[in-house]
Amino acid sequence: MRVEKEYRHLEGIDEIRIFNASHEDFYKPAPKEFDIEDLPFQELINNMGVEIHCLIPYNDGEDFIIQSIGNFTLNKYNCTADDVKGRLLSKLSPLFYETLYDEFIDAYKNHNIKKIRFVYYYKNKLSKLSNATIIFDMGKIFVSTNNIDTRTSKRVDLEYRDFDEDKNDIIENFSQTGSYYNINGKYTWSQGIYNIINRAKEESDDYFNIVFDLVIPEDKHIVNKIFDVTNKETAQCNEIIRIKTKDGILKTIEVNVYSYFDESGIIIRQGLMNDITKYSDDELTKPVDFLLDGFKNSTKLALLIEPLNNKQFKFSKGFYYFIEKDYEEYKHSRDIFKNIVEKDTVERLNKLVDGEINMIDETFNYYVDGNPNKKKVVDLYIERFEYGNTPHSLGFLTDITEERVKQEELIASNENRLILIKEIHHRVKNNLQVLNSFLNLEKRAYKNNPNLIIEHMQTRLNSLALLHEKTYNSQDFKNINLKNYLIDHDKQTINVIDYPKNIEFDTYVDDDLELSIEVITPLLLIIDEITMNAVKHAFPDKTADNKITKSIRNLGNNTAELIIEDNGVGIKDSDKMIENLGCEIIKSLTKQLGGTIRLIKKEKGTAYKLTFPIQMEHTIE
Structure with a gap:
């Protein structure tokens, strides 16, 4: 069993992580030492949506006498209210006594309200998460807890993600971008975010801003500014921040965060992030490079990434074989349409570029450099789709001349x-x-x-x-x-x-x-x-x-x-x-x-x- 404590500055909350703890670590049957009356509003507490525990400071805060424990916790440890009432916390639950003593004393002595997140792991997997608030009132310590079922697979935000995830992954890998949604305090991160921060998904990622946690100290004030702006009901914010990934790489990230209400009145916060770091020549291969590498020996088939974007596009070698130009001399624009024989195909391609249609699947004749004696036949498929309020496109070109x-x-x-x-x-x-x-x-x-x-x-x-x-x-x-x-x-x-x-x-x-x-x-x-x-x-x-x-x-x-x-x-x-x-x-x-x-x-x-x-x-x- 291991306990870690950390103050998460971005969220203003203490986080306590407990690893591989058994029931015996949390609850040890102890003899009753004090006669304690029931709370006059115990029935009210038992029927509230959150759990509330009540403790009485003993010997000026040296220890705490348990007056009541919430029903969820009692059921979890298979005990009753009579099994815990009148016991000292240090004897009944040494783990919680040692872990929460400083927070209890601060609430008791200084009347500060303390907010804590408990994160429980079993065999390095997230097993339970609980948010707690500690307050001192009426001479007692009250602890309210809200337990979150981390096993729930239903994602409330899926209805907001109307896109093909496979195509999205290719575009994000290519452009070094990523996105997230925050709905009711729960995050959903796209694969592009994990590419940016250089790590795989972890089970607890739904509950933290995994990018802002990596911001270097010099840029923390920018994150605070982003939170201040987007905590308004409807707002948008664009900033540049620097992060240091867990493997020590410093990156510069462009952040676009905005919030809005959906039709049901739920506030949605969406973030779009773009890695604008200037990479060195020895950069590790990106996933999009692997995709293009799979076509490197093909002179007949070409993968087209962002073919409708004149400034940011990437084509496999088969495209340059087809048009018979080197990569360096090719300038991507509509001028290439002039070499297409079929005018109705040119018309549909222009409509695709202008966003009037979303897909083209054509077979047509192409004159290399406009020369009719160098005619080629091509099968072209391009699909336009929206992601992150931005149009993107993917396509295949097949030289079927032979x-x-x-x-x-x-x-x-x-x-x-x-x-x-x-x-x-x-x-x-x-x-x-x-x-x-x-x-x-x-x-x-x-x-x-x-x-x-x-x-x-x-x-x-x-x-x-x-x-x-x-x-x-x-x-x-x-x-x-x-x-x-x-x-x-x-x-x-x-x-x-x-x-x-x-x-x-x-x-x-x-x-x-x-x-x-x-x-x-x-x-x-x-x-x-x-x-x-x-x-x-x-x-x-x-x-x-x-x-x-x-x-x-x-x-x-x-x-x-x-x-x-x-x-x-x-x-x-x-x-x-x-x-x-x-x-x-x-x-x-x-x-x-x-x-x-x-x-x-x-x-x-x-x-x-x-x-x-x-x-x-x-x-x-």
Whole structure:
């Protein structure tokens, strides 16, 4: 058990944090020493919305005689009013006596009203929070407490957050901004705030201003000014403050705080914060850089962050490949619209920029530098949305020039090939959605290990990029030679995964095994998941001759079999392993593949056997 006390200057309240205390620390049965009458208004106290305890100073404040304790506390410690009345506080509850003695004496001697917040932790998790007020009146110490249920999951402020949180996170990571709401004294912080203060969310964050607590002493007066202004019924305040994060980094923050009443008469305080610190060149990679990095090898696909903002935007390399300009020479403006052939598309793009429409999904022709002999075809999607009373935008640009040329060539010979190319293009989007789903799952599962998330996502991105590269370069979109593909896939995996150099990859595939893209996409993702799991967990001995083997054979009757195994330490608890996120992803992909997968018992290492159909029924119509 541990007790910490701290005066929180910004809130003007003493905070007492109690860690891992047991019932015996709070309540120790003690013999009755004094005959004490009931309070004349005890019934009134028992029916009030807050708890009120009454104590009588004894021997000029050396100790305190308990006259009454609130029903909530009595029930919590399984005792009655007669079990506590007439006892000395020092004997009945030594913990509270030692913790609150100075506050009781101050109220008793100086008649000061004391405000205290109790924060209880069990196993480093917030278990209870209570606000208390101590006053001296009628010769007695009265303690009123208001207990807050920290387990409640309902967030009263969610109705005020009408936006897509995934898109919001990308924008906040890009712009180094964050926001919060304060409703009825409870805070809600966006992910951007945690990016600014360099830490993860903690359970008690709903009850404190986690940014203002970090303000350096020289800027405390600015925070007081912000509170003075926004404590009015309707007010707005813009200031610049400096904070020092818990890891010692000094940052400069632009703060915009305003308050207003909603339709129900509830006062809402909202804060928007922008990190305007000038970063050095050795700054840690931001999450938005990781997102863009996932597209760094793609010349066909571009991620567009804030494409409707001429001053603050960021595009992946695929955009500059498409317009055939270097990053340094490109000036972002509406002038780029002049190179678009279709005028109705230009009209809709202008409406999007002007805020008249909120989304565009277009396929159009583009003349590089206005030259008709350098025509390209682009598929463009941009969505505008509001966050923090400010418009933001995200988009994707796909260069489908080669695909369109192939379409035109195939139309003359085979209409089905044209449909198939459209299906392949559609699958690119589907695969990006699958990767986004994996990213969201792993953000929750591995939030304390971002490097692991990055490594997993880079592996999947490279695998799918290789698949689509081979698909686009192939003359037969329905039959991809698996052996040739997996040879390149192993090389890509070795370059991406952070693994000891003494792990050997050994792959065998039947020469005649050819699969459609419907089959090979989930198959390669299953191989990636099992391989990443083996690299991370199977080989604690880095000096041993470690090996990962894949064997894929054609069993006939439209059925193939994958056996993937390692010679590592094996799985001690297969039941527990089945419940982890990687296994859930593998089971989901196996279901998509229409196959079955199971563990194979081995004396050493881990092995999986996956049986799957060679050809699946196409979804092309």
